[in-house]
Amino acid sequence: MNKLMPVIFITISAALWGIIAIYVRKLADIGFTSMEIVTIRVVTAAIILGVIGLIHDRSQLKISYKDIRLFIGTGIFSIVLFNWCYFTAVSTMNLSLAVILLYTSPAFVAVLSFLFLKEKLTKVKLVSVVGTILGCILIAGVSQTDTSSLSAIGIATGLGAGFGYALYSIFGKFALAKYPPFTVTFYTFLVAAITLLPITGLWKKGPGLFTGDVLVYGVGLGLFPTVIAFLLYTKGLEKIESSKAAVIATVEPIVATILSVFLYKESFGIIQAIGSILILLAVTVINIPKTKRASIEFD
DSSP states (O other): OOTTHHHHHHHHHHHHHHTHHHHHHHHHHHTOOHHHHHHHHHHHHHHHHHHHHHHHOGGGGOOOGGGHHHHHIIIIIIIIHHHHHHHHHHHHSOHHHHHHHHTTHHHHHHHHHHHHSOOOOBHHHHHHHHHHHHHHHHHHTOOGGGGGGOOHHHHHHHHHHHHHHHHHHHHHHHHHTTSOHHHHHHHHHHHHHHHHHHHHTGGGGGGGGGSHHHHHHHHHHHIIIIIIHHHHHHHHHHSSOHHHHHHHGGGHHHHHHHHHHHTTOOOOOHHHHHHHHHHHHHHHHHTSOGGGSOOOBOO
16 A cells, blocks of 8 residues: 555545534434434444445454454444543533543544554654644634633543544554454444444434434435544554554544534634644644654653
């Protein structure tokens, strides 16, 4: 695989995650709660992936029973934990602050990758992580008055969201050592779906789940910013360090910001523009070949 392809895959996946608001806002307008929308997302994704696997290559649906722990890691400790923490943070504090705490994930990935995956912790990575977090803060457009919404629960769950978001890169690396990206993605969402269905009782919505708009936006949510995005991200993760992948994936808030400006007519100022440039610079710097820059490692 061309060395640039993993970067392209992860960038596309981040862009797809950035358009998730289109589907989420529509489903919320219809009357679904945040966790019900998450459940629709993971159940739809599991069904789509299962059908693809049965038709295309059934061998990729086979796993060892003992390896289910890997997908408990990606499915429950990452996908479910991340979504629960994030939506709790959003409900208890200002959205901008919740977004900032979510995008502490590259820092968590850098540290966890150093501890568990033995990836090198270089100054370039640390500078990129700091630049990424600062860029996300600027994009969120936090004002001084936003600090009034700070709370212990909000901070804890916001950081929990960033931690859960980071865990996919870590558990995903271990799973990819044994299974192809399709298998990892399928069992991640299958485990998440099995976990969330009894918690949310989504089936109680009955016929309302099969109306035109719900099907269109539910399937769209499960397909584009979920199945395709996670397949591309997991494929890219095969050939790139988790810490680098986490920084590249923060292209997501840039896409989300562009979407909010052009589709929802929300404001976009010079501060957000500077934040976007910082993130792009961080992504560029961390992907410059080692032959073109000095990579200084920490002991």
